[in-house]
Amino acid sequence: MDKRQAILDAAFEVFARCGYGQACVKEVAEVAGVAKPTVYNHLHDKETLFRHAVTAAAEGIAERTISALDALRDPAGDLRETLGQVTRELAASCCDERAQALRRLTYGETAQFPDVLESVHARTALDLREVLADRLARLVVAGRLRPCEPGEAAGHLLALITGPLDARSRMGTRAVPPAEVERVAESAADVWWRAYGAPAGPAARWGS
Amino acid sequence: MDKRQAILDAAFEVFARCGYGQACVKEVAEVAGVAKPTVYNHLHDKETLFRHAVTAAAEGIAERTISALDALRDPAGDLRETLGQVTRELAASCCDERAQALRRLTYGETAQFPDVLESVHARTALDLREVLADRLARLVVAGRLRPCEPGEAAGHLLALITGPLDARSRMGTRAVPPAEVERVAESAADVWWRAYGAPAGPAARWGS
DNA sequence: ACTAAATTGAACCCATGAGTTCAAGTTGGT
DNA sequence: ACCAACTTGAACTCATGGGTTCAATTTAGT
Structure with a gap:
């Protein structure tokens, strides 16, 4: 239950589905089963989230x-x-x-x-x-x-x-x-x- | 001096440079040498603008x-x-x-x-x-x-x-x-x- | 059990940009 | 010259979503 990995997996899924522009961090958090601030806690930006x-x-x-x-x-x-x-x-x-x-x-x-x-x-x-x-x-x-x-x-x-x-x-x-x-x-x-x-x-x- | 064509050309240029999400209609208008409402006059949406x-x-x-x-x-x-x-x-x-x-x-x-x-x-x-x-x-x-x-x-x-x-x-x-x-x-x-x-x-x- | 760190949810701030409105000005056909 | 259609710029509305704050709660290490 590494949250960070869950976030990265969810992010890839959402970005893949919606593209960078239309993807929203809230949805990434939901898919990862995590709160929004937790996402920002691990990956500071939407940009770094995407990159990682x-x-x-x-x-x-x-x-x-x-x-x-x-x-x-x-x-x-x-x-x-x-x-x-x-x-x-x-x-x-x-x-x-x-x-x-x-x-x-x-x-x-x-x-x-x-x-x-x-x-x-x-x-x-x-x-x-x-x-x-x-x-x-x-x-x-x-x-x-x-x-x-x-x-x-x-x-x-x-x-x-x-x-x-x-x-x-x-x-x-x-x-x-x-x-x-x-x-x-x-x-x-x-x-x-x-x-x-x-x-x-x-x-x-x-x-x- | 077909404005519509100028708009379409400018739109392709801007979309190509920035991607759909980051492109903004105002910039398209500027590149086309046209006012923003004129863009909306010819192409109703950002979406239809992109499509055309x-x-x-x-x-x-x-x-x-x-x-x-x-x-x-x-x-x-x-x-x-x-x-x-x-x-x-x-x-x-x-x-x-x-x-x-x-x-x-x-x-x-x-x-x-x-x-x-x-x-x-x-x-x-x-x-x-x-x-x-x-x-x-x-x-x-x-x-x-x-x-x-x-x-x-x-x-x-x-x-x-x-x-x-x-x-x-x-x-x-x-x-x-x-x-x-x-x-x-x-x-x-x-x-x-x-x-x-x-x-x-x-x-x-x-x-x- | 105790403490420090991580997590949560909810509310919040704020920049951005799509799309509209409108009065004033321009164009073009007759 | 005249009228209709088009264009303009500027201001405006409004939804969206990135990012933050914070007090309350959970987790994890010892």
Whole structure:
């Protein structure tokens, strides 16, 4: 029963539902099951309330999303199969309600909170991209992927997943049926694999 | 000197700069060079002001973006070359300040204006995708692209362009140097072409 | 049990900004 | 020139909501 955490959770929920401008602190307090002065006791401002709530939520979301990449660490069997699995997991976490709300909030409140956009983006996008790039680099070195710039390849895979999904879900406004999420993920993996997968045949032998 | 248009332009500028919640009608009036009651005379509400300003801006932006696809209508020379050119143009219009502001606004104000998000998305994303899909379908039929689902292929190309650019520009917060925009566009075209381009050789001969 | 800190609810203050009113002035068509 | 419609600025109303105050109460550590 950490009140502070309850407040931060409630704040994220309310901000996500109403946007920063329309959200009112009283409602945050009610959702948190706490009195209004208690909110101000922990977080001095509405602004700091927003900042802390959003960055805390971003931390959790980033952690879970990045953990989807674990399967690419030392992939034993068919690489294409592992890629498909990872892609499906990334697609699923991209459709997560909190993740979508987080994107809406940070994008929308850019005018007032450019720094929040910056730090959230660093944690949820750049870090994700870097970790994925690390995995891809190992696979390139091992000759299991075509030679490429790993960061670029990582960006492309993520774009192929999130782009079509954001388009279909209208930034989280519409629910995308799980079957379609899978289809989108599969076709993203397909396209990426055609561009970056090692051609069939024994081993690495693509010269200069 | 159409006052109404001046008001709509000013409104988009102010909303883009401050967000809906923080924007005030007085400032819109000042930017438009008009008195406050005149604003209310043309657009009854702050809400309708927002709706009209945003959808009007979306119309203009969508039109210009879609016109970038004209080069794919009956492409004479090297298709890969034309693809590169179109991709560069799409990348440029994706980095346009107004376009980015439009995305920030619609995404951010989703909570209050889900219908605006819907209509803007329909015009700027779905229409673009459909027109591009039309072009691609013709090219597939002509044997100049690998057989594929045109809508899906269109979505992939757009994702490969906008995804990396949004990541680099932080939703329009950071200026991306034109040289890097070109690089991103070029690599997007590369990847897409590897997945969807017709393999070298005389003509279409990929069986079932 | 005792004390210090945290919590509560309720009332309160106050800045902000949406939207209105109105009398005076401007525009534009005939 | 004339009239109707539109525009203007300034003052005004009013609802909303951020933030504070405070006395009463609960909680938690010892």
